[in-house]
Each structure stands twice: as C-alpha cells, then as structure tokens.
Amino acid sequence: MGFTAEARSPVVATTNGKVRGYLDGEVSVFKGLRYGADTGGARRFMPPVKPEPWTEVKDALAYGPASMQTGKGEEGETLSEDCLFLNVWTPARASRKTGLADGAKRPVMFYIHGGAYNGGSGASPWYEGTKLAKRGDVVVVTVNHRLNAFGYLYLARLFNAPSVADSGNVGQLDLVLALQWVRDNIARFGGDPDCVMLFGQSGGGAKIATLMAMPSAKGLFHRAATMSGQQVTVGGPFNATRRAKAFLDKLGVKDLAALRALPAAEMLAGLKAVDPIAGSGGVYVGPVLDQRSLLRHPFFPDAAPQSLSIPMMVGNTHDETKGFIGWDAKAFPQTWDEVIARLPGQFAARIDIDPETVVAFYRQTYPNYSPADVFFAASTAGRSWKAAIIQDEERAKAGAPAFAYQVNWRSPIQGGIFGAPHTIDIGLVFGTLDAKGSIVGTGPDSVAMSNTMSDAFIAFARTGDPNGGALPKWEPYTLPRRQTMVFDTVSRLEDDPRGVEREFFNRVPFTQFGT
Structure with missing residues (x-):
C-alpha cells in the first residue's frame, strides 16, 4: 500500500514487539499497549513480569481491559485480571527510516488515574491525551494497573508463602x-526517557506520593x-492483615489455593466486608509498609529523601468535597444541626475533632457563610487539604519545596454553585x-x-518549573510564607491562603485514611 498507508497507521517496534497505532489529526495514538503479562491464575497477588515477546504486528487501536473493580468502568470497557496496558499519544511524525523516533526528545507526561486504590482506568475521556500532546509537543501516557484486592491485599502475614510476600x-x-516500559520504549515514540513527569489526580496523586518512597521506582521519573x-x-x-482477614472471612475462604482459584468477579465480594479499623464502610485496601517494596512512609517522619531531587507540584481545589455529593444541590446542608451531624462522616478517621467546635469557629471567622458554605469549607480543610499541606511543609523543611496550587476557578455547572470541586483540574490540564x-x-x-x-x-514537565506562561511569577512553597498559586479567572500568588483554617486544624493531628 506504500508509505502513505504507513503514515496513516504508524508502526513502532517496542522491546516486546511491533505495534500499530492510528493518526488522530497530527497526533499518533497507540491504545492498549501491553507492558506486563497476565496477572490472573497462578500469578494472582504476585509482582508483575514483562510479557512474552511477539513477532507479528499487533494493533494498538483500542483501550485494553481495566482492573477488576466493583464499578462498571468506562463505557464499553472490559474488566479483567489481564489489565497491564498503557496508552500513548505523541506528536512525533512517522518517517520511513526512523518511525516515530525523530530525536526530538519530548517531555513525557505520564498520568496515573484516580479512583482511590479501588477503581478507574486510563481510558476515561477526561484523560484523552490528543489535545495535551499537541498543545505542549509532549508525549502523553495513561496506564491501567491492578486495583483493590488484586493490587493491594496484604496476605504475607496470613499465608507463609513467598508468592504473596509482595x-x-x-x-x-x-x-x-x-x-520501566517507558524508560525502555518511549524514545521510539518521540519521547525523552530522561524527562518523565508523573501527574495524577486523587488516588493517582496518592500513588505518585507512594512511588516517591519506593526504591524500585527511583530514577524512573x-x-x-x-x-x-x-x-x-x-x-x-x-492493620493491613486485619483487613485481609476480614476480606477472607467475608468470602468464607481459609486457604491460599482456594483464594487463587476463586473467579475474579466473586473475589470482589470480599471488598464489602466492614473495615475492622474504621468500623464502617467497605474494607480498605491500599499500599502497605511491608519492608520490601516500601521501607518507610512517603511523607512521615519527613519527605522521602530518595525523591528530594525531584521537582514536585502539589495541588488542591477550594471546594474539594462538593465533588463527593453527586452534583446534587439537594445534598447541601440546610441547617447548622445538619452540618454538625454530617461533619464526622467527612472527617472519618483523618481528623478527630468536635464538630460543634468546628462550626463555631467557621461561623465566627466567616459570619456570612451559610450552613452549606461551612460544611464544604470545613470538610475540605479537614479531609484532604491537610495532607497536601503536610507534603508541602515537609518538602519545604527539607529544602526541596513544592510548587503549591489551589484551584478557585468555579465550574459553570448549575450556575457555579459547586465552586471548584474535586476533579475540576483534570479537564483543565488535559484540555x-x-x-x-x-x-x-x-x-x-x-x-x-x-x-x-x-x-x-x-x-513543569519540560523544565521542572511551571513558570513561563500567562501566570504571574510562581514561587516555590517555603516556610513561613507558604506561597501558593491560586488558579482563577485572574490567577495570583498568595501567601498561606486560608491560613486561619490551616492554623485551626493544626490543633489536632491528621491521620491518613487507611493508616
């Protein structure tokens, strides 16, 4: 068919074998690239391994399956234990001699999806990388990986078996x-393996912070x-062992062979066990201080030293918890009693403080706030913003400060009543x-x-510094100033925005949920 057909269907020879993508305007797209072997069957609960190489040209035209999860996944998405796939968008143009390896050394923007450690995939239309790749002349990558019990069920203290040690x-x-796949292959897609930026929202950000403390991840981003x-x-x-025991009890499974033999869809039922630590909700599964992959906590007692040389950006949104009520204005609290009753559920195990004291503080500090205003401000400050501040402050103490940001720009949904909720920055960054x-x-x-x-x-992906665009000068976060870029219709650098709320919540310790 000649070179014209090749240009329309770019082919890249990866370390595993050749793959064929497609052209979306000026961006070459490769979906469903396998980076790991099937993790089902005997390999359930074991570290991943590279796939067996192939000799034919494999089509990379559709997203691969997502990890097993209790939700439905994206529209038309398959759920499977065989889920180690990633996706690449690149502006590199194919040539007959070099394929997409044009020597341009573009920054790589590697996005890790949210959904806590329980759900989600790299196939969300919100993460579609064409616009970002084209705008920035960057290579965008999204990824699927094992989630919930398939990725984080800690069995090492329940079964004396080397196969579940990790x-x-x-x-x-x-x-x-x-x-590692990016390191070994991304130059073939026009990317620079020595300029890889991780970015991720919600659970994706948590996974990134955890990677910053994992010795095996050192040097890969x-x-x-x-x-x-x-x-x-x-x-x-x-605690992870107690949760795993509750999970097994819910399933009625007592031995490892039976657990491995259980169909994947049936295993998900174990997630409905009541969390024995929180005393409510489904059982939590997330990364574990196992003294193998993780030898220390990511930001306790300080910022992990292995990643202090990595420039960091830490963001939050002004109205995070407005993103957790399903875009239903009827869920806004109407009375002060309702605020007091609902705040403990938002704080969960993170902040243990009397809600009446919280409401009294907000009513005195912000006398014009309605009950709903106080509820969302307090729950945002106590639920997730506190952890962002800890990351910023530990970086600053170590002399490796982060670039802190806060999104104040309001979603236009329903006339702006949801303010700047959790997830608003995803679509803004990806375009x-x-x-x-x-x-x-x-x-x-x-x-x-x-x-x-x-x-x-x-x-930031290109240089490790977010300055140079339309924003005013963005200074890193230092103590005691706490410089923070406030993204809004008119963006500005502020010292310690919402500082009075930060100081109020400093009267009690913060506990990361799951710890």
Missing part, C-alpha cells in the same frame, strides 16, 4: 513496570505532580473541555483557564 503492593509494582491526592503514611502491616461528563464547560473562560493550567503543567 501482595500488599503489587498494584504499585505494576506502575513501576509501566515506568523526574518530576511529580499530585492533584488533590496525597499519601502521607501508608497502611501498617498489622478535554467537551469530554463526556465534563464539569469545566467550553466557554471562553473555560478555554482561558484550561490554557493557563495546561501551559503550567507542560512547562
């Missing part, structure tokens, strides 16, 4: 293998951006303003805010 962190080890997702401490081995379910809108203000945030992230 079971509490295999989901993280999947990400390490994916980053060179910038890190956590977006409303932090991991100060991970689960301890005893996926018109994606299905988008909360950022497509008007001129949305486009302008997206361009500003995208350019800051692209600059």
